[in-house]
Amino acid sequence: MTAQGESQTPARRVTRQRVALQTLLDSTVEFRTAHQLHDELRAGGASVGLATVYRTLQSMAEDDELDTLRTGDGEVSYRACAEQGHHHHLVCTRCGHTVEIGGSTVESWTNSIAAAHGFHEPHHELEVFGVCDNCWNTSAD
């Protein structure tokens, strides 16, 4: 066996499309849907099949290499993880600008709420939305 240690991942072939997607994600700050990423890849010349984009994003997300976020429309958005561990997002509903936030406040609050109701293994999903200052000034409400 190779000197790889305990990684049991069967195989992870470094294909052109995987590299292209990884590179794109690394250079992207905001969340992007599979479709958006697919379009951007195409625009960048490195066309990748839509199905491949979906499959790759999924596997990356499973390996915690990506953050996922479900939009209000029910679409899933992905972004390269910038922060380790559990955290949430503050998303601008106009431009999509995102700030990662992580607060022990909510963590402990949800944990105690769950405990108070006899719930075990609590976890939660939280996203905060709003209009960032820039967009706010651009077009006053």
Add this chain to the structure above:
Amino acid sequence: MTAQGESQTPARRVTRQRVALQTLLDSTVEFRTAHQLHDELRAGGASVGLATVYRTLQSMAEDDELDTLRTGDGEVSYRACAEQGHHHHLVCTRCGHTVEIGGSTVESWTNSIAAAHGFHEPHHELEVFGVCDNCWNTSAD
């Protein structure tokens, strides 16, 4: 003009299907997807078109007569509102049992976080998941 006051709602006809749906919702404690409700209506003899179920649920939700919740699968679930105002849910991932929770803690926390980052008109989505005590005891992890 009628003596209706300021309600600008054009008209809200009391149809058989609306009543059926309302009744079903009133007697349902947990969240249900449009499909589930549609099936239950059919099972109960009061068949209602799926499109109508969707349309009616949507309008009820818009009028804050229903709570909505997006499942991990991207499906939308509805439930008759038991509590007024903004609140969240504690959902059992095994049986679906739900507890409504409302915490000023999170509200103020998200508001200050948003403000700290220059975000305006903040709002948020939060759901807490876990295994309720009953399910927990039924099949120890």
Add this chain to the structure above:
DNA sequence: CTATATGCAAAGTATTTGCAACATT
């Protein structure tokens, strides 16, 4: 060479919409 990855198109879900028939008001 062999197993995994890709691409395309077809299949699946969940939800919306067009439109003629219909029922509440």
Add this chain to the structure above:
DNA sequence: AATGTTGCAAATACTTTGCATATAG
């Protein structure tokens, strides 16, 4: 009678899957 409502089917939108082909290892 007039307008909101319903049902059905077709249309959308997002995502998944089957399968033959290409390719990393």
